[in-house]
Amino acid sequence: MTILPGPDCTTMTEVRAGVDALDRELVALLARRFAYMDAAARIKPERGHVRDEARKTQVIDNARAEAVKLGLPDTVIADLWERLVEASIAYELAAFDRR
Numbered sequence: 044m045t046i047l048p049g050p051d052c053t054t055m056t057e058v059r060a061g062v063d064a065l066d067r068e069l070v071a072l073l074a075r076r077f078a079y080m081d082a083a084a085r086i087k088p089e090r091g092h093v094r095d096e097a098r099k100t101q102v103i104d105n106a107r108a109e110a111v112k113l114g115l116p117d118t119v120i121a122d123l124w125e126r127l128v129e130a131s132i133a134y135e136l137a138a139f140d141r142r
Contacts, residue, residue: 080131084138093135099128 052058087093103124110120 076127076131077134080135081138084135085142087139090136090139093139094132099132102128 046061046064047057049058049061052061084093103121106124107117107121110117
């Protein structure tokens with residue numbers, strides 16, 4: 044089946060196929076993001092450096108601004124990024140502890 048852009052879909056089968064394909068891409072992108080967390084855990088000299096509230100705020104603000112630019116609900120995106128950043132911090136802490 045050809046995956047169509049959302050606006051071109053005419054059936055729910057097409058919509059679902061597109062969403063499923065996009066979800067696979069998103070998980071692959073998250074894998075790349077978490078690989079950066081592995082690198083950060085390797086580079087940071089102390090465990091206490093893992094949590095950086097100023098950087099967390101910056102990352103969430105960047106996502107919110109991109110959402111506004113794309114016409115997406117910025118509060119929803121900010122909430123998603125809050126969870127993503129917290130999950131990334133937890134992942135990085137575990138990676139730091141493993142090394």
